[in-house]
Amino acid sequence: MxxxxxxxxxxxxxxxxxxxxxxxxxxxxxxxxxxxxxxxxxxxxxxxxxxxxxxxxxxxxxxxxxxxxxxxxxRRHRAETTVPVLPESDGDADTGSDPELRIALWAALGRLTKRQRAVVVLRYFEDLPEGEVAALLGCPVGTVRSTAYRSLAKLRSLVPELGPEGPAEQVKPLSFTSKGVQG
Structure with a gap:
């Protein structure tokens, strides 16, 4: 080089x-x-x-x-490790976002399965289209859609501040950005 x-x-x-x-x-x-x-x-x-x-x-x-x-x-079966403190952020993060909500969201993400967490991170944090997420994870687009729906519903049940509760109400997608979670 x-x-x-x-x-x-x-x-x-x-x-x-x-x-x-x-x-x-x-x-x-x-x-x-x-x-x-x-x-x-x-x-x-x-x-x-x-x-x-x-x-x-x-x-x-x-x-x-x-x-x-x-x-x-x-397929190694390892226990997931949770951390009490979020990693350091760079200068473009929104310092005004609610830290309690971020901590609760962080803990809720840790309670998702590996596939659910991957779909949520790739789809909403990285803002990749469903087709790209499916290609990266090696699964059909329908699996990405259903996993995203179930994952967001689970996140909302674990962190009620994120949106509507219960299956009776319409679940709208979350938007994960460097500035926090937007519903």
Missing amino acids: KASSHDEFREFVAMRSTALLRLAVLLTGGDRHAAEDLLQIALMKAYGRWAQIEQPEAYVRQVLYRQQVSRWRL
């Missing part, structure tokens, strides 16, 4: 690693150590192909998704 490419890679890591780590923490269900490992693997793969990558962040995110899906498919 040329010195200029090496410097570009170092600059990319310095600028984007916090946001990428936050995504990795969401994908691993709050396990900070697993998230750091996941991000390190993704960055290592990106480093090896840095000269050929046109969109570095998109490439690293894709590696994160695929690597995490590969981990899930190993």
Whole structure:
């Protein structure tokens, strides 16, 4: 790798690693150590192909998704780890959002199954279309839709502040952004 490419890679890591780590923490269900490992693997793969990558962040995110899906498919039965404190945020996060709601949402995400959490993170936090989520997770689009619906209903039952309660009311999609949850 040329010195200029090496410097570009170092600059990319310095600028984007916090946001990428936050995504990795969401994908691993709050396990900070697993998230750091996941991000390190993704960055290592990106480093090896840095000269050929046109969109570095998109490439690293894709590696994160695929690597995490590969981990899930190993079918290791490990207890999920929850953390009492959210990972550090970068400067673009909304400091005015309700911290109690964020903590409750974080805990509720930890109570979802791995597939449910993956669908919620990819569909609403990463704002990917259903087709891309289905391709990344290796399942039909209908499975993504039904999983998203059930996951949002479960999140709303665990954190009533997110929206309407009970199956009788219409459930509207949540919007996960770097500024919090919007209903």
